[in-house]
Amino acid sequence: xxxxxxxxxxxxxxxxxxxxxxxxxxxxxxxxxxxxxxxxxxxxxxxxxxxxxxxxxxxxxxxxxxxxxxxxxxxxxxxxxxxxxxxxxxxxxxxxxxxxxxxxxxxxxxxxxxxxxxxxxxxxxxxxxxxxxxxxxxxxxxxxxxxxxxxxxxxxxxxxxxxxxxxxxxxxxxxxxxxxxxxxxxxxxxxxxxxxxxxxxxxxxxxxxxxxxxxxxxxxxxxxxxxxxxxxxxxxxxxxxxxxxxxxxxxxxxxxxxxxxxxxxxxxxxxxxxxxxxxxxxxxxxxxxxxxxxxxxxxxxxxxxxxxxxxxxxxxxxxxxxxxxxxxxxxxxxxxxxxxxxxxxxxxxxxxxxxxxxxxxxxxxxxxxxxxxxxxxxxxxxxxxxxxxxxxxxxxxxxxxxxxxxxxxxxxxxxxxxxxxxxxxxxxxxxxxxxxxxxxxxxxxxxxxxxxxxxxxxxxxxxxxxxxxxxx
Amino acid sequence: xxxxxxxxxxxxxxxxxxxxxxxxxxxxxxxxxxxxxxxxxxxxxxxxxxxxxxxxxxxxxxxxxxxxxxxxxxxxxxxxxxxxxxxxxxxxxxxxxxxxxxxxxxxxxxxxxxxxxxxxxxxxxxxxxxxxxxxxxxxxxxxxxxxxxxxxxxxxxxxxxxxxxxxxxxxxxxxxxxxxxxxxxxxxxxxxxxxxxxxxxxxxxxxxxxxxxxxxxxxxxxxxxxxxxxxxxxxxxxxxxxxxxxxxxxxxxxxxxxxxxxxxxxxxxxxxxxxxxxxxxxxxxxxxxxxxxxxxxxxxxxxxxxxxxxxxxxxxxxxxxxxxxxxxxxxxxxxxxxxxxxxxxxxxxxxxxxxxxxxxxxxxxxxxxxxxxxxxxxxxxxxxxxxxxxxxxxxxxxxxxxxxxxxxxxxxxxxxxxxxxxxxxxxxxxxxxxxxxxxxxxxxxxxxxxxxxxxxxxxxxxxxxxxxxxxx
Ligand SMILES: Cc1ncc(COP(=O)(O)O)c(C=O)c1O
Ligand SMILES: Cc1ncc(COP(=O)(O)O)c(C=O)c1O
Numbered sequence: 008x009x010x011x012x013x014x015x016x017x018x019x020x021x022x023x024x025x026x027x028x029x030x031x032x033x034x035x036x037x038x039x040x041x042x043x044x045x046x047x048x049x050x051x052x053x054x055x056x057x058x059x060x061x062x063x064x065x066x067x068x069x070x071x072x073x074x075x076x077x078x079x080x081x082x083x084x085x086x087x088x089x090x091x092x093x094x095x096x097x098x099x100x101x102x103x104x105x106x107x108x109x110x111x112x113x114x115x116x117x118x119x120x121x122x123x124x125x126x127x128x129x130x131x132x133x134x135x136x137x138x139x140x141x142x143x144x145x146x147x148x149x150x151x152x153x154x155x156x157x158x159x160x161x162x163x164x165x166x167x168x169x170x171x172x173x174x175x176x177x178x179x180x181x182x183x184x185x186x187x188x189x190x191x192x193x194x195x196x197x198x199x200x201x202x203x204x205x206x207x208x209x210x211x212x213x214x215x216x217x218x219x220x221x222x223x224x225x226x227x228x229x230x231x232x233x234x235x236x237x238x239x240x241x242x243x244x245x246x247x248x249x250x251x252x253x254x255x256x257x258x259x260x261x262x263x264x265x266x267x268x269x270x271x272x273x274x275x276x277x278x279x280x281x282x283x284x285x286x287x288x289x290x291x292x293x294x295x296x297x298x299x300x301x302x303x304x305x306x307x308x309x310x311x312x313x314x315x316x317x318x319x320x321x322x323x324x325x326x327x328x329x330x331x332x333x334x335x336x337x338x339x340x341x342x343x344x345x346x347x348x349x350x351x352x353x354x355x356x357x358x359x360x361x362x363x364x365x366x367x368x369x370x371x372x373x374x375x376x377x378x379x380x381x382x383x384x385x386x387x388x389x390x391x392x393x394x395x396x397x398x399x400x401x402x403x404x405x406x407x408x409x410x411x412x413x414x415x416x417x418x419x420x421x422x423x424x425x426x427x428x429x430x431x432x433x434x435x436x437x438x439x440x441x442x443x444x445x446x447x448x449x450x451x452x453x454x455x456x457x458x459x460x461x462x463x464x465x466x467x468x469x470x471x472x473x474x475x476x477x478x479x
Numbered sequence: 480x481x482x483x484x485x486x487x488x489x490x491x492x493x494x495x496x497x498x499x500x501x502x503x504x505x506x507x508x509x510x511x512x513x514x515x516x517x518x519x520x521x522x523x524x525x526x527x528x529x530x531x532x533x534x535x536x537x538x539x540x541x542x543x544x545x546x547x548x549x550x551x552x553x554x555x556x557x558x559x560x561x562x563x564x565x566x567x568x569x570x571x572x573x574x575x576x577x578x579x580x581x582x583x584x585x586x587x588x589x590x591x592x593x594x595x596x597x598x599x600x601x602x603x604x605x606x607x608x609x610x611x612x613x614x615x616x617x618x619x620x621x622x623x624x625x626x627x628x629x630x631x632x633x634x635x636x637x638x639x640x641x642x643x644x645x646x647x648x649x650x651x652x653x654x655x656x657x658x659x660x661x662x663x664x665x666x667x668x669x670x671x672x673x674x675x676x677x678x679x680x681x682x683x684x685x686x687x688x689x690x691x692x693x694x695x696x697x698x699x700x701x702x703x704x705x706x707x708x709x710x711x712x713x714x715x716x717x718x719x720x721x722x723x724x725x726x727x728x729x730x731x732x733x734x735x736x737x738x739x740x741x742x743x744x745x746x747x748x749x750x751x752x753x754x755x756x757x758x759x760x761x762x763x764x765x766x767x768x769x770x771x772x773x774x775x776x777x778x779x780x781x782x783x784x785x786x787x788x789x790x791x792x793x794x795x796x797x798x799x800x801x802x803x804x805x806x807x808x809x810x811x812x813x814x815x816x817x818x819x820x821x822x823x824x825x826x827x828x829x830x831x832x833x834x835x836x837x838x839x840x841x842x843x844x845x846x847x848x849x850x851x852x853x854x855x856x857x858x859x860x861x862x863x864x865x866x867x868x869x870x871x872x873x874x875x876x877x878x879x880x881x882x883x884x885x886x887x888x889x890x891x892x893x894x895x896x897x898x899x900x901x902x903x904x905x906x907x908x909x910x911x912x913x914x915x916x917x918x919x920x921x922x923x924x925x926x927x928x929x930x931x932x933x934x935x936x937x938x939x940x941x942x943x944x945x946x947x948x949x950x951x
Binding site for chain 2 (some may be wrong): 098101102105106108110118120123128130135136139140143144145146147149150151152153182183185186189193197198199211214216217218219220324325326342343345346347348349350351352353355364395472
């Protein structure tokens with residue numbers, strides 16, 4: 008390691024240890040040169056290195072500062088969706104997104120895929136391989152319709168962290184969270200019913216609403232505090248809404264976590280209108296805060312909350328293990344799960360159960376939580392540095408996706424198309440609306456470990472945006 | 480091997496080679512003693528052995544005969560379901576059946592489980608274990624929404640045997656045939672629509688009809704030739720039926736295969752009423768005849784047939800790999816498959832694709848086809864020997880299940896309950912009707928290899944039936 012690298016590593020360590028917090032002034036070049044007995048140019052080189060990693064910024068005539076965290080003042084605007092129930096459209100756009108293979112070259116940040124190259128997944132992969140070698144017969148028969156009891160027991164253990172007291176009999180294992188959401192929607196509604204949702208919302212739940220012959224009522228949503236309870240109450244007064252579907256913890260796409268207090272108020276609201284809540288908690292375990300935030304389910308007194316989740320974001324989507332804590336809807340949920348795809352394969356369930364039981368899951372989650380938080384800060388800094396100054400961007404409390412709001416005239420569908428040609432992929436905004444709003448927004452994934460890749464993606468995006476500007 | 484065992488083995492071989500056909504007279508005891516240079520009592524012992532295996536029968540004063548095949552004259556009666564569309568009930572009964580674990584002791588013949596102890600499955604299990612060891616990353620990411628292209632290519636190859644010319648793009652992989660059926664039902668209907676089905680019918684499809692808010696119109700069905708086209712046409716004239724769901728090849732539970740001619744006529748009928756056909760072909764590849772029967776899909780000219788299948792009966796249900804050839808409904812089917820459970824896991828798909836590609840699947844199917852046919856004959860003989868003479872029983876053309884019709888006053892729900900206490904399980908008739916008919920019928924599985932187990936199950940059933948008789 009050269010002298011300047013050595014120095015930049017030390018500074019980095021000091022920043023990570025919290026000696027210098029975001030926005031703090033760092034020691035002057037002269038001071039560091041003196042303290043470490045190195046030349047001025049070595050210190051300058053070290054700072055340049057940290058600037059490149061977007062950890063520090065130079066302010067003219069003031070010196071170097073720790074990169075300030077993304078500020079809340081340029082969050083995306085509160086959404087203003089149409090105030091009536093509507094059919095969900097956008098399937099063609101979603102389909103086009105889904106058909107982009109993961110093996111495509113370039114920097115593909117359109118899918119909400121976790122980092123799966125981390126060594127903390129190794130124990131799980133080993134268990135999977137061992138099980139399918141040593142107990143192949145477990146992969147052959149039908150298993151328990153509700154899922155393996157071993158897994159359901161471990162899921163109860165995980166539930167404790169979000170404030171839930173569950174019993175294995177309270178759970179139904181599914182093929183991912185997508186099946187969980189579809190099953191729950193069908194369990195609590197009749198065709199033609201209305202579902203209230205956040206806006207923007209995950210496209211998979213909206214498409215499930217469409218397929219179940221339901222209508223979506225998009226509710227205005229704040230990028231920092233979540234769904235507007237005032238607007239929701241107004242909607243509940245005006246329309247015969249059958250259930251509320253929310254992702255209150257590390258929301259997709261906005262990243263916010265609703266406060267405990269607001270979660271409880273949402274629950275009380277559902278109670279007073281006697282409707283069900285479908286709570287999508289898929290990102291809950293990779294909230295950056297520890298212990299993780301409570302779920303709405305943890306406030307549930309009368310079984311009206313159906314909690315849906317899976318290991319697709321915390322571990323890997325290909326495992327296809329999800330679950331439902333269906334509360335009072337258990338029998339209906341079991342019926343619809345059975346007709347939907349019958350039992351789930353046993354081996355992945357057992358492997359995950361063991362991963363949790365032996366502590367591998369907790370360790371993995373701890374690692375990812377910290378890593379994603381750093382990667383968020385880096386990505387936010389890159390956006391701040393390279394994208395136009397009127398860009399608005401979310402400040403996620405967990406997970407690995409950002410929601411970016413551009414100038415009103417920018418068409419993100421066209422932007423995505425152009426960027427794709429240049430090898431960069433992200434998800435255009437209209438997919439996250441029932442009716443194709445958010446044309447000037449997009450969602451971008453930052454789970455990718457490579458700092459250079461992330462940065463180069465943003466640079467390409469910036470250059471394409473510049474072309475757009477000069478055209479208009 | 481003792482002398483008599485040696486002799487009985489030779490006789491068995493001669494029967495299997497077809498030297499002696501079902502119903503043929505076998506050589507006299509004296510003649511065999513002379514030919515083989517063994518004692519009279521050795522020959523008698525050998526014949527007793529074959530009697531016990533229900534391969535031959537002794538007729539008083541006439542000698543020994545090869546056990547005649549089950550005759551068509553005591554097939555179950557043509558069904559006479561109510562002639563109007565009805566809501567499907569029976570979920571509780573189906574649920575109770577599903578909750579019986581496979582690890583229960585005794586002889587559990589209630590689930591339509593294939594024999595999974597056969598060595599012909601070894602290559603598949605090895606591939607699965609190797610893949611999850613050598614390419615664990617394949618198990619992590621989302622795969623192609625339509626299923627792995629390798630598998631879809633091999634499925635096209637299999638399709639040729641049933642007369643279909645398919646392209647990989649014509650297929651959508653699913654989590655078993657249950658998901659395939661559910662997705663197809665939802666793709667071709669709107670809530671409230673009517674679906675015509677065979678009667679009796681597989682409970683899983685009927686429960687899917689219920690969950691999709693559809694009504695079932697049960698059509699009279701012959702135990703040898705399948706759904707009555709006359710009755711179907713009458714129903715089509717009277718009711719706005721949206722689609723026909725049939726299992727025309729090795730039907731569950733009746734075992735028949737509709738003739739090619741009748742399959743084509745069914746297709747033409749659907750064409751003239753412009754409705755869709757959902758064809759469940761799950762048992763098609765283990766028809767006893769070789770080459771296997773054609774599918775209705777093979778007659779499809781305009782894409783109105785949605786073929787559904789899986790490897791659950793031919794290979795193992797725990798693999799959870801099924802597929803749809805959705806014809807003109809491809810886009811709708813892809814949408815509903817996506818919301819239903821998103822992508823299917825990749826590893827099992829690749830393992831099956833390789834199993835097919837390297838010839839393991841064909842070899843396995845050949846073995847199972849022959850074994851199941853023998854086991855059918857044995858099971859039919861046992862039923863003929865031990866159950867009351869007015870018992871009617873199906874004569875399946877493939878697969879490993881029998882449908883048994885008892886005396887009208889027998890309540891199979893009670894019979895099942897009593898037999899369960901004595902360690903024998905089978906599936907009561909009402910599950911196979913939308914409205915709980917067929918109370919005096921049951922379905923029994925004969926995939927179990929052990930001849931003794933099968934026979935002892937039938938003996939216990941017979942003794943419980945006897946108790947029932949003496950009570951009434
Ligand atoms: C909020 C949310 N819910 C559900 C899902 C679907 O998850 P799974 O892959 O487990 O079906 C996703 C995945 O993108 C998601 O982001
Ligand atoms: C006729 C029929 N269709 C569909 C199924 C469901 O198959 P899978 O286990 O592949 O979902 C079965 C299984 O019992 C069946 O017998």
